[in-house]
Amino acid sequence: MQLRRGTYADALENLQAAIKLDPQQYILHDIRKYPLEKLLGAGGMGCAFLCENKNRLIPDKWVVVKCFWENLSGTIDEVFKEPISMHQVAGDYVPKPLDYGYADVLNQARAYFVTEYVEGAIDGEAWLNKYGKMDLKTALRVGLQIAKGLEMSHQKGIYHLDLKPANILLQTSDVSVKIIDFGLSQVAPSLVSGQKKSGLSGFGQAIFGTWDYAPPEQQGEYGKPSASSDVYAFGRTLYRFLTGLSPRHFSPRKLPKVPALQELLFDCVEEEPSHRPSLTELLSQLEAIEASQDGELFDFEIVTVNAKGQITERIRKEARYQTENLGKGVELEMVSIQGGTFMMGSPESEERREDKEGPQHNVRVEKPFYMGKYPVTQAQWEVLMGNNPSSFKGKNRPVENVSWDDAVEFCKRLSEMTGKTYRLPSEAQWEYACRAGTTTPFYFGETITTDLANYDGNYTYAEGPEGVDRQETTELGSFPPNAFGLYDMHGNIWEWCADSSHNSYEGAPSDGSVWEGSSGSRRVLRGGSWGYNPDGCRTARRLWGDPCVRNFNVGFRVVWVARI
Secondary structure, rough: HHHHHHHHHHHHHHHHHHHHHHHHHOOOOOOOOOOEEEEEEOOEEEEEEEEEOOOOOOOEEEEEEEEEEOOOOOOOHHHHHHHHHOOOOOOOEEEEEEEEEEEOOOOOOEEEEEEEEEOOOOEHHHHHHHHHOOHHHHHHHHHHHHHHHHHHHHHHOOOOOOOOOOEEEEEEEOOOEEEEOOOHHHHHHHHHEEEEOOOOOOOHHHOOOOOOOOOOHHHOOOOOOOHHHHHHHHHHHHHHHOOOOHHHHOHHHOOOOOHHHHHHHHHHHOHHHHHOHHHHHHHHHHHHHHHOOOOOOOOOOOOEEEEOOOEEEEEEEEEEEEEEEEEEOOOEEEEEEEEEEOOOOOOOOOOOHHHOOOOOOOEEEEEEEEEOOOOOHHHHHHHHHHOOOOOOOOOEOOOOOHHHHHHHHHHHHHHHHHHOOOEOHHHHHHHHHHHOOOOEEEOOOOOOOOOEEEEEOOOOOOOOOOOOOOOOOOOOOOOOOOOOOOOOOEEOOOEEEEEEEOOOOOOOOOOOOOOOOOOOOOEEOOOOOOOOOOOOOOOOOOOOOOOOOOOOOOOOOOOOOOOO
């Protein structure tokens, strides 16, 4: 009764009194080696004590001793599956196992095992009770550590199968993570019979996973538990940390408004195991989401125009960005772009549409990424490459007269300088970033004017007016950005993408990745330029170029994905 109420001090006092009366019956572990100090917790499988260490073979002053309520039948390897498993994966994210044995050695009864004590740590449920739900930054940091710990264990062929906040130890000082109760669930096949949780003892229920966190396959559905079972429990555990709510009624709407995170956790808790991400995919996406939350905020104004190109709305927005210091006072600003889903290509009704802009197809850009706030400038190019090939000079103008091969070399040098993986955007990333949630020909609306972008204003699009023909590039940032905070996506210079050219979207990838494999060697260009008519500036407009050719209409911008 005291354990159910959580009055652990009273329970410990009563246990110590019982041990004095009948040590043979009530002792739960070797108290000569590990004298009782404090009852840390109790559950369906057993209890855990903080003990002073008197074992000379172990240097630690304090240890944790875990004792089982029920006698476990089976071989030593089966009974002590957890410390054996923990020994293989112990390290940054899993406590070290130190010892194991039986309280009743003669009868091999009342098993226990000993692990390191993580001083200053509390379990995830205690954290929630003390501090409330986690902010996004903290939860992502915790989630990444859990995922890394699981990835390490899965590489050894070891699954947890009872992951939940109560089995996550968190340092209150820096939220470093240790995963506990590792491998207890793996003894299920040899220690407990039956498939469904209903009717099982408290021990059996713990074996098959805690109800709110256990996937269907641990409740008798969809086959045997596997690595994806831990992914399911991870999704529910992180949901609990982020919302403070029970994951029993999982709702993405309760999560922070980060679409990539909402989609990721929703995928984790898919009932069908094969529909869940692998741990490698999970870790990769978490790293990208965390990276997208770093940096500083900047604010900007976006505009919307009517069919005649007149501004009808101005809205203040903000976005997050990071800055790379390239040296010599030159910086590169990279804007955070959340992953998401969009319709790529143009509808057949769009004016001046070309066949290669179809068929329209749904694309899910799975990973958040960073994209250059502007095309690469002449100053940035000169710092890394040592020259300036541009026809229209100006440190804050876009570099042009660069081939696709030149742009790839720039990305290589930038990656070497920063230790990050910079590259040209995929065509899907470019269009997704340009649209910024819009479906119109331009991110401003149904038409465009030379007050909004730099193109040949002798020509018009739809009902838009004639304008200025500047006949050269302009300083970057001279025109309004889109809703993601990206400038000069329409006009100024065509921008190289990583993809090979394809004459339609038949067979195009649906995940936003680079599309290789066309018969020719030409590469994709997007965005239009100062020397083209407004039709070339349409979001869906596609152009090809030979990778070795340089032209004063052509430049590029870069992207960075946290882990590719």
